[in-house]
Amino acid sequence: MTEAEHVSFQPETDRNWEAFYKQDVSAKIPSFSRDGRIYDCIYAQQFNRPLLDELFTITDKLRDITKTVEGEDYVSSLLRNKRTMLWFTQPSTRTFLSFLNACQILGMNTSDIRDAKTSSEAKLETFYDTVRTFSSYADVLVMRHPEAGAAEKAAWTLKAGDRPIPVLNGGSGPDQHPTQALLDVYTLDRYLQRNMKRNGDQASAERGSGIDGKKIALVGDLKRGRTVRSLAYLMKNYWDVELTLIAPEQFKMESDIRGFLDKHGIPYHETDNFEEGIRDADAIYMTRVQDEHDATKGESAKVDYSGFGLKPKHMRMIKKSCIIMHPLPRRTEIDSEIDQDPRAVYWKQERNGMWVRAALMSYVFKKEGDILGYNPVKK
């Protein structure tokens, strides 16, 4: 049995799903909202600027509150009566652990399945029955799946049943990874803002987001890298951003994303010349080859990726204020010597994931008011 066959439906439900799935994302987005708020987090296109700003304010406040034991106790009481199901049937370290720790910060209990071979999926249980079972025990489903559209299918199918719960997409095939894009934008914003302040541009730093007016280079397997795809979608929320898309010909950004950038008037420049592309960037976002999505075995290995790695010599060519990001895991895209350079923020980016996901989870359960309104008792 292949992983794709796990997702099979009963034929009748399947027909309705196909019709729904084929629609344009903008037409589907309202189905993933409730009471004017995001209910299921499936697509990066669901986020607008006010919501991003709000989530990042919640993120900062959570970090601040939990510095004291009293604050930590308060935050961990907020969702004590809620349970999370973590269904991760594709390898994950950071997304899984950051969601798990985000749940713990908020006092939630968790259950998990990390290998389809250990669940009733191996007994050919239908996709509907599997996700319906999760909803018997949990109040929210966080999932990662090898197939594009699987998180959306879970949200859609649960909505038709008697016990719907929110679904948060932790990565679906080569398609999207919206919560990664949230932590990426938070990291871009905060560290680019820090640089503006350091350069004495206090006024601009306080006025807008650190991302407004910046040049961002996305490097690597842009065709199948779901993190860069989701990140590109979020760029519509910022002013005067320019993207440089640096990839070998075989891994060029797909036309759906290029069409989206055109539609939203986001200028971009495509190149396979790494050194030319990174030279005047304010942020460089590196990615690895996504060879798990090869259509034929060994296909990625034939692509010459050697010119798409960041080496110490490049750190002397780029801007002094440029930040270096990577969703991780890395292979050879960033020389480990660069970890010591203050411009390397990928380890901070990794930790930011836990806080941003805790903020998202608290928003899904409408707890943002409790967090933003928290004032420690003065002793």
Ligand code: MLT
């Ligand atoms: C992902 O799950 O997409 C990762 O965070 C990035 C990668 O695997 O390269």
